[in-house]
Each structure stands twice: as C-alpha cells, then as structure tokens.
Amino acid sequence: MRMITGGIDIGAKTIKVVLAENGRMLAKCLVPAGLDTAAATQQALDEALTSADLDKDMVDLFTATGTGRKSCPVTDNEITEVGAAAKGMNHILKSCRAVIDVGAEEGRAVRCDENGKVIDFAFNEKCAAGAGTFAEGMARALEIPLEELGPLSLKSKHAVPMNAQCAVFAESEVVTLIHAKTPREDIARAVLDAIASRIISMLRKVGFEKDVALIGGMALNPGFVEAMKRGLEMDIFVPDEPEYIGACGAALAAAE
Amino acid sequence: MSKNGKYKTAPLKCWARVKELRKKYYEDYAKAHDRNGLRWAGGAWSFSAIPSGLGEDVWSLTSEPYAASIAFNKEFSLRCLEATEKAGYARDLCAYMRNYWGSIILNEYAFGGTFPKPDFIWQDHICCSHAKWYQVVCDLEGVIPHFSMDVAAGPYNEIAPHKIDYLVNQMHDGIEWLEKTTGRTYNDELLIEAVKNEFRSTSTWAEICTYNKHVPAPLEEKTMYSLYVLGTLDKHSREVADFYEELRDEVKDRVDQGIAAIPNERCRLMSDTQPPWGFLSIFRYMEEFGAISVGSLYTYGLIGIWEDKPDGSWGPRTTPMEQGIEIKDRDQALRLYADWTLSKPEWQHFYSPHLKTEMMARIAKEWHLNGILLHYNRGCEGLSVGIAENRLGLIEAGFPVMAFEGNMGDEREFDEARVRVRFDTFMETLGIKKDGKS
Numbered sequence: 297m298r299m300i301t302g303g304i305d306i307g308a309k310t311i312k313v314v315l316a317e318n319g320r321m322l323a324k325c326l327v328p329a330g331l332d333t334a335a336a337t338q339q340a341l342d343e344a345l346t347s348a349d350l351d352k353d354m355v356d357l358f359t360a361t362g363t364g365r366k367s368c369p370v371t372d373n374e375i376t377e378v379g380a381a382a383k384g385m386n387h388i389l390k391s392c393r394a395v396i397d398v399g400a401e402e403g404r405a406v407r408c409d410e411n412g413k414v415i416d417f418a419f420n421e422k423c424a425a426g427a428g429t430f431a432e433g434m435a436r437a438l439e440i441p442l443e444e445l446g447p448l449s450l451k452s453k454h455a456v457p458m459n460a461q462c463a464v465f466a467e468s469e470v471v472t473l474i475h476a477k478t479p480r481e482d483i484a485r486a487v488l489d490a491i492a493s494r495i496i497s498m499l500r501k502v503g504f505e506k507d508v509a510l511i512g513g514m515a516l517n518p519g520f521v522e523a524m525k526r527g528l529e530m531d532i533f534v535p536d537e538p539e540y541i542g543a544c545g546a547a548l549a550a551a552e
Numbered sequence: 553m554s555k556n557g558k559y560k561t562a563p564l565k566c567w568a569r570v571k572e573l574r575k576k577y578y579e580d581y582a583k584a585h586d587r588n589g590l591r592w593a594g595g596a597w598s599f600s601a602i603p604s605g606l607g608e609d610v611w612s613l614t615s616e617p618y619a620a621s622i623a624f625n626k627e628f629s630l631r632c633l634e635a636t637e638k639a640g641y642a643r644d645l646c647a648y649m650r651n652y653w654g655s656i657i658l659n660e661y662a663f664g665g666t667f668p669k670p671d672f673i674w675q676d677h678i679c680c681s682h683a684k685w686y687q688v689v690c691d692l693e694g695v696i697p698h699f700s701m702d703v704a705a706g707p708y709n710e711i712a713p714h715k716i717d718y719l720v721n722q723m724h725d726g727i728e729w730l731e732k733t734t735g736r737t738y739n740d741e742l743l744i745e746a747v748k749n750e751f752r753s754t755s756t757w758a759e760i761c762t763y764n765k766h767v768p769a770p771l772e773e774k775t776m777y778s779l780y781v782l783g784t785l786d787k788h789s790r791e792v793a794d795f796y797e798e799l800r801d802e803v804k805d806r807v808d809q810g811i812a813a814i815p816n817e818r819c820r821l822m823s824d825t826q827p828p829w830g831f832l833s834i835f836r837y838m839e840e841f842g843a844i845s846v847g848s849l850y851t852y853g854l855i856g857i858w859e860d861k862p863d864g865s866w867g868p869r870t871t872p873m874e875q876g877i878e879i880k881d882r883d884q885a886l887r888l889y890a891d892w893t894l895s896k897p898e899w900q901h902f903y904s905p906h907l908k909t910e911m912m913a914r915i916a917k918e919w920h921l922n923g924i925l926l927h928y929n930r931g932c933e934g935l936s937v938g939i940a941e942n943r944l945g946l947i948e949a950g951f952p953v954m955a956f957e958g959n960m961g962d963e964r965e966f967d968e969a970r971v972r973v974r975f976d977t978f979m980e981t982l983g984i985k986k987d988g989k990s
Contacts, residue, residue: 363973375980376973376976376977376980377977378977378980378981379977379980379981413981414977414980414981415981416947416952416953416981417977417981419970419974
C-alpha cells in the first residue's frame with residue numbers, strides 16, 4: 297500500500313522537511329528558521345511538496361521533531377530529536393550503534409540498538425561550546441566565512457591546545473592566538489578539536505560501540521569530522537546530507 | 553475504574569492534619585518566647601530528641617526544611633539568594649544555607665514577621681556546609697550559644713562499640729552544655745519519651761514507604777514530600793509519631809481498597825536527592841505520561857529507619873520497644889539513639905557512593921520500577937556527591953536512568969522547559985506516550 301509521510305525537523309537555525317513514500321525519500325527542503333516558525337515551516341513544506349509534485353492532502357501523516365517541534369503548525373504526531381536521529385540513522389545504516397548529532401545550539405549523543413531503539417542519550421544544553429554556534433562565533437573571530445573553517449583546519453600541521461571551556465572565553469583565547477601570530481589553520485583546528493572534545497566526552501558518557509555516525513549541520517564541516525575521528529581514534533560514518541537525518545527519522549516515525 | 557484511567561483514586565483523608573501540624577510547628581517556634589519557652593535551631597539531621605529534656609516548652613527550627621519552604625516561594629527565595637550574594641557569600645554554596653542566611657539578612661520569617669532568633673544552636677556535622685552553616689548564622693545574628701556534634705563514625709555496616717561511644721560521649725557533653733547554657737535542669741524522662749517517639753516515627757515512616765511497593769502505588773512522591781517533612785521538623789514529638797501511625801493506617805487501607813495515587817499509573821519511577829522545590833510541577837507533568845515517582849532513597853531514607861527482613865526485603869527497623877527493651881536511664885537512651893540514627897540510609901552514602909547504589913538498586917527492584925531520575929543537584933554538595941557513580945551502577949544493574957541538572961533551592965539553576973524535553977525523550981526511550989497520544 298502506498299503511504300506518503302512527512303517529517304518536519306524544526307531546529308534552532310534551520311527547518312528541514314522530508315517527504316517519503318514507504319521509507320523512500322521523495323523530496324526534501326531546508327529553509328532558515330527565522331523568527332516566524334510557522335511561516336518558515338509552511339515555506340519548507342510547500343517547496344518540498346512542489347519538488348515531489350504532491351498536494352498536502354496526499355501526505356497521510358506528518359511527524360514533527362526538533363527543538364521547535366511543539367510549535368509546528370502541520371503535524372499529526374511528534375518524536376524527540378533523539379528518537380528521530382536514531383530512527384533516521386538506523387534506516388540508512390543498520391549497523392549504527394551510536395549517533396552523534398551536532399546542530400546549531402545543541403549536541404547530542406545517542407546509543408541505540410540494532411532496531412534503532414534508543415538505549416541511552418546525553419544532551420549538551422545551555423552551553424555553546426559543544427555546538428555549531430561555537431564554530432560560527434570562532435569563524436567570525438578569525439574573520440572567515442563559516443564554510444571555510446573546516447577546510448582551513450585541514451591544512452593545519454600543529455595541534456594547538458585551546459584551554460577555555462566556555463565559548464565566551466574561547467573567543468578571547470582565539471584573539472590571543474591571533475595576536476601571538478599562531479597560523480590561522482592551527483587556530484581553526486584548535487576550535488574544532490575543542491568542540492569534538494566536548495562531544496566525545498558526552499558520547500563516552502552514554503557509551504558506544506561501532507558503528508558511530510555523525511549527523512546534523514556540523515557533520516558538513518570536514519574539519520570537525522576529522523577532529524572527531526582523531527578524538528575517537530576510529531572511523532565514523534557521515535551520511536549524505538546529514539542535516540536531513542532528523543527529518544528523515546520523523547518521516548519514518550510517521551509511517552509506523 | 554476511574555473515568556480517566558485504570559485505577560480509582562482519592563485524596564488523603566489526613567491531608568488537612570499534615571498542613572495543620574506543619575503550620576503549628578513554625579508558629580510554635582516563632583511564639584516560643586511569648587510562652588517563656590526556648591527556641592533552638594539546627595539541622596534536620598541533628599539529634600533533636602536531646603534538647604527535649606530541657607522541658608515541654610522547647611521548640612526548634614530545622615534549617616533544611618525551612619530553607620526548602622523558602623525555595624518553594626520563588627519570589628522570596630530570589631530575594632534571599634540575592635541578599636546573601638550581596639553580603640559577599642558565593643553563589644555556589646549550599647542553596648539551603650543561602651536561602652536560610654538570606655532570610656536572616658532580610659530579617660523576614662517565611663511564615664510572617666521578623667526572623668525569630670534562636671536561643672541556642674544544636675547542630676551536627678553531616679557535611680561541610682552543615683559544619684559552617686551556623687558559624688555564619690552567629691556572624692549574622694550576634695553571639696548564639698552553639699553546640700555541634702561530629703558524626704563521622706563511618707557506615708553502619710562497620711558499626712562498632714567504640715563508634716557508638718564516640719557519639720554518646722558527645723551527647724553526654726551536649727546535655728551538660730544544654731544545662732549550663734539554659735540554666736535548666738535536664739529531665740531524663742522527657743529525653744526517654746522523645747527518643748521513643750523518634751524510634752516510632754522513623755520506623756513507621758519506613759513502613760508507610762513499603763506500601764508503595766504495591767501496584768498501583770497509594771502515594772506519589774510530590775505528596776510524600778509534604779508528609780515526610782514532618783519527620784524533618786519534629787521526628788521526636790509524640791504528635792508526629794502518632795500522626796505517622798494514623799497515616800500508616802490510611803495508606804494500608806488505600807492498598808487494601810486499591811486506591812491509587814494517580815489513576816493512570818503505567819510507569820513507575822524514583823527520583824534522587826532533593827527536588828527543585830520551586831518546580832514540583834514537573835511531577836504533575838510526569839503524570840501526563842502515566843509516570844509516577846513512587847519515592848526515592850531521599851524520601852524513604854532521610855527520615856525512615858530500615859532493616860533487612862527475614863524474607864530478604866527492606867522494611868521498617870524493629871524498634872527497641874518492639875524488641876521488649878525497657879529504656880531505663882539517660883546513657884541507655886543515648887546509646888540506643890546513636891545506634892538507631894547511624895543506621896539511617898541517607899547517612900551511608902557520605903562514606904561511599906557504592907553503598908547508595910546498592911540501596912537504590914534495591915528500591916528499584918523491590919518497588920518494581922521502570923526507570924530512575926537522577927538530579928545532579930548543584931545546590932547540595934552532600935547529597936549530590938557520587939551521583940555520577942550511582943548512574944553508572946544503576947545502568948549496570950539494568951535500570952534505565954535519566955539525569956538532569958538543577959538546584960533544589962536556586963531557581964536560577966533549573967531550566968524547567970529543557971528538563972521537560974529531556975523527560976519527553978526518556979519516556980520515548982521507554983516506549984511511553986502521553987495520555988491521548990497514539
């Protein structure tokens with residue numbers, strides 16, 4: 297039987313919509329969250345529907361996820377970010393036993409079983425030092441676009457320790473390093489190593505085994521991916537379009 | 553069968569009596585001097601039966617429940633905390649202590665009027681904060697005679713005669729000090745009665761908690777906070793001991809009648825340490841999932857005194873009176889009292905988090921729990937020590953655990969919205985949805 301479902305992931309900075317038919321992705325869309333969540337969600341949904349050549353009435357069920365899921369204007373159900381991440385990754389990689397989800401304002405570590413059921417989880421909340429916002433702030437301090445932070449860090453030949461535990465003090469540490477003529481690529485690596493260190497600590501708290509997947513917006517940063525691999529001393533799996541995994545998991549949840 | 557759930561439920565019949573006893577306690581303390589009586593202050597963990605030997609006109613103000621009452625009133629609490637910080641005390645100190653000091657600095661009693669200065673302080677050193685608490689009170693209020701007992705006798709599974717002696721010798725010294733300080737003659741009969749009352753109230757409270765092993769639980773923890781608090785205020789009084797027996801009978805009857813605390817119980821949890829007192833509504837939020845906190849080591853073991861029963865279960869400790877022991881003199885009363893109090897479960901984890909993990913795992917098993925909520929309570933260094941270790945131990949024992957950060961007495965350190973999100977996720981991992989959700 298044909299069943300079309302929609303997953304809507306309302307994050308702190310972006311809204312992602314995925315439309316799926318019996319678990320197969322039909323269309324996706326990402327828009328900035330802005331200040332008007334309802335309008336942005338509607339825009340993302342309209343664009344995804346247009347892309348899939350569907351009417352909204354043709355979608356059987358919608359499930360919302362993300363930090364803003366309670367304010368989603370079009371939803372039949374909801375699933376937590378943790379549940380959506382585990383479900384979405386399990387669909388893509390059955391051997392996945394741990395998901396690291398690093399978005400703009402929050403990092404999460406999720407331990408899951410072979411069915412994508414969550415066994416344990418940890419959040420990094422109320423602290424920018426383990427989230428994408430930290431990378432954004434440090435890119436500003438380095439006066440480079442965020443997109444260049446990762447590639448720049450990959451040119452680094454020397455690990456520079458970053459001691460500050462807080463985004464505010466880390467920014468002043470970056471400025472100090474700039475004044476000390478530390479190569480910018482080394483500073484970029486130090487920033488990403490620092491984020492990775494906090495996220496890895498959280499992952500170790502919940503415990504993990506292979507395979508480990510990295511999703512969320514920060515998974516698009518190649519320097520951060522390398523920092524995570526270095527820190528974990530193992531390979532990690534990064535899916536295509538990692539920022540859509542939560543919405544994908546929500547669409548799958550809607551189908552259940 | 554309830555209209556909204558599976559079980560029938562009913563309010564506690566003795567609820568009004570609880571409120572009355574608590575109100576009277578705080579009024580008695582405030583009005584003690586109007587009756588030519590004495591006021592003393594000290595921790596809820598102190599050996600409170602001992603000052604009872606000074607007469608029947610001696611009233612206490614125990615510090616932690618008083619501070620928790622302040623914390624429940626978020627507006628007053630914030631003023632207390634800010635007053636303490638303005639006076640130069642650090643924000644990361646014990647939140648109870650800061651609320652208490654703030655009440656003195658503002659000279660406002662949480663139950664109306666100005667802060668009633670005690671005539672003497674009767675305290676013990678259960679943690680670093682308790683060791684310093686009343687030293688600062690004396691700084692703030694002027695000289696107040698102050699007696700403190702050191703209770704570092706080690707865990708109860710290593711109890712030995714010389715450890716009991718260590719406490720009993722201090723108690724004898726304390727009684728001499730009380731006589732000298734107040735100018736009163738000490739009455740051993742009143743001491744013996746108070747000690748017996750305390751045996752009775754603390755054993756009965758443990759018995760009450762055992763009824764929550766029943767499914768559905770007759771009590772939920774938010775209500776239990778209002779009940780156990782009497783034991784933190786006045787556990788040595790006849791009124792509290794009698795009330796707990798009345799409550800025990802009612803709770804037993806609720807079990808017999810199948811009366812549940814919440815109608816939709818389907819997930820049994822326990823919490824840990826003091827809750828964030830300004831946000832007890834989180835317990836009501838849990839009920840939207842049919843989740844009930846049936847208690848905690850904190851609510852069971854801070855006041856309750858327990859023992860291993862012949863069938864291997866945890867149950868109320870048999871009182872000396874039930875054993876047929878006749879208490880004849882001061883020394884015997886103090887020895888029994890020291891031994892009894894050192895077996896308090898909440899003392900044990902000051903010595904090792906592993907002892908606490910064992911007790912928590914035991915509760916989780918015997919009370920048929922589905923999960924455990926751990927409060928990383930920044931407001932209490934004493935009861936928070938080792939919680940991360942407890943988490944690992946409980947997970948290893950096979951229980952799902954959710955940890956959240958907060959503060960029992962400083963609302964600025966508790967993010968209610970985020971804790972709800974965390975709870976949503978925990979419920980989802982347990983496969984439990986809110987009522988009405990498919």
